[in-house]
Amino acid sequence: MLLLAFALAVTILFVVLRVLGNPVFALISVGATDAEIAAAAARLGVDRPIPVQFAEYVGQLLSFDLGQSFTNRLSVGDEIVRRLNVTLPLTLISFALSVLIAVPVGFFAAWKARTWYGTAFSAAAQLGGAIPVFWVGILLVSVLSLGWRLFPAGGFPRTDWEDPGAALYALTLPVLTIALVAGSDLARYVRSATLDILGQQYLRAARATGQSFGTALRRHGIRNGVVPLISILAIQLSTTFVGAVIIERVFALPGLGDMLLVGIKEQDFPSVQGVLLFSTALVLLLGFAADIAQRIIDPRLRDSLSGNRRTKALA
Numbered sequence: 190m191l192l193l194a195f196a197l198a199v200t201i202l203f204v205v206l207r208v209l210g211n212p213v214f215a216l217i218s219v220g221a222t223d224a225e226i227a228a229a230a231a232r233l234g235v236d237r238p239i240p241v242q243f244a245e246y247v248g249q250l251l252s253f254d255l256g257q258s259f260t261n262r263l264s265v266g267d268e269i270v271r272r273l274n275v276t277l278p279l280t281l282i283s284f285a286l287s288v289l290i291a292v293p294v295g296f297f298a299a300w301k302a303r304t305w306y307g308t309a310f311s312a313a314a315q316l317g318g319a320i321p322v323f324w325v326g327i328l329l330v331s332v333l334s335l336g337w338r339l340f341p342a343g344g345f346p347r348t349d350w351e352d353p354g355a356a357l358y359a360l361t362l363p364v365l366t367i368a369l370v371a372g373s374d375l376a377r378y379v380r381s382a383t384l385d386i387l388g389q390q391y392l393r394a395a396r397a398t399g400q401s402f403g404t405a406l407r408r409h410g411i412r413n414g415v416v417p418l419i420s421i422l423a424i425q426l427s428t429t430f431v432g433a434v435i436i437e438r439v440f441a442l443p444g445l446g447d448m449l450l451v452g453i454k455e456q457d458f459p460s461v462q463g464v465l466l467f468s469t470a471l472v473l474l475l476g477f478a479a480d481i482a483q484r485i486i487d488p489r490l491r492d493s494l495s496g497n498r499r500t501k502a503l504a
Contacts, residue, residue: 191477198469199250202462203243211235212259212456233259235458246462255466256459258452265463268448274349275444276433279360283367284429288422290372295379302384311380317373322432326366326439333362343441363440367432371425378421386410416487423479427472434468 213229221229230236234245249256255265294310301307334342340362346355386392386406391413395405437446445464452460 191473194473195470198473199247199466200243202465202469203246204239206458206461207235207239207242210456210458212458214456216259250466255463258460259457260455260460265459268460269445269463269467272444272448275345275360275442276430276437276446278356279363279367279437279442279444280426280430280433282360283364283371283433284426286364286368287372287375287425287429290368291375291379294372295376296383298376299380299383299387302380311377314373314376314380317369318377320370320373322366322370322436323439325370326363326436329362329366330439343439345442359442363433363436363442366436366439367429371429371432374428375421375425378418378425382414382418386414389413416483419482419486420476420479423475427475430468430471434464 212233212235213226216233217225217229227236234242246256253266255269257263258265258268294314298307298310298314302311330342333339341359342362345359346352348355350356387410389410392405392410395408396402400408434444434446434449436442437444438450441447445467448460449464451457452464
């Protein structure tokens, strides 16, 4: 299913890009003749039938080649790897911070669900998850950068990560932006999972044996609550990556977001395809890893699979 989903994504993306745009018009000047247009199409290889172009593209993918950019003739794969120096740390740091925010907030909102402050925590999480991430970024820039001048409004050091302190300083506002929105969204799932655990019979039975609330929750509740949260964390990490790609434009960061938007503007098919396929593959792999992790943690999933196999064998 993983391979089938990726193959379907490759096909849809390839066809949609060629239906919606023509890269030739981004490379020629105004008033170009038909001969000049035809020559540009031949140079880019888009004058051939779409099935022929698709077969060539699939052949490139099988050799792990994402092609060359139409505009600057650079390798798309190398450019993605270079820009991941910004996007990947931004995603991982933002995700880690969002988890640190979501777990205590979600747990407290569930634990004190019947109090006014528990309700307030839940309402704050709902509000934070509903706010667009780019608006939060603009608000933080207005307050912390333009107003208080604590952090830079955008940009990234030319020396890249040679100076880690300067690089992390430049990523502070983008990280806070993504973490606040992602953490608020994730806190709602933590709250729901915690409420489900607190209402389970096995937790009350453990308390009846004399175990304290903390001991019963640690021994019996956390493991059962982690299983459904694994899928949520995988989805949240994917969402954080997408949010990082979007927020890079707000803070003028030279990551995958900038590459994607420039590629769309210039109708640079290889660049757009490369970024979107990388994003798609990342999302699919995270979902696949979440499925594997759930089966490792929860033996019931493994038993159900083996039970199905035994039933088929007996039949």
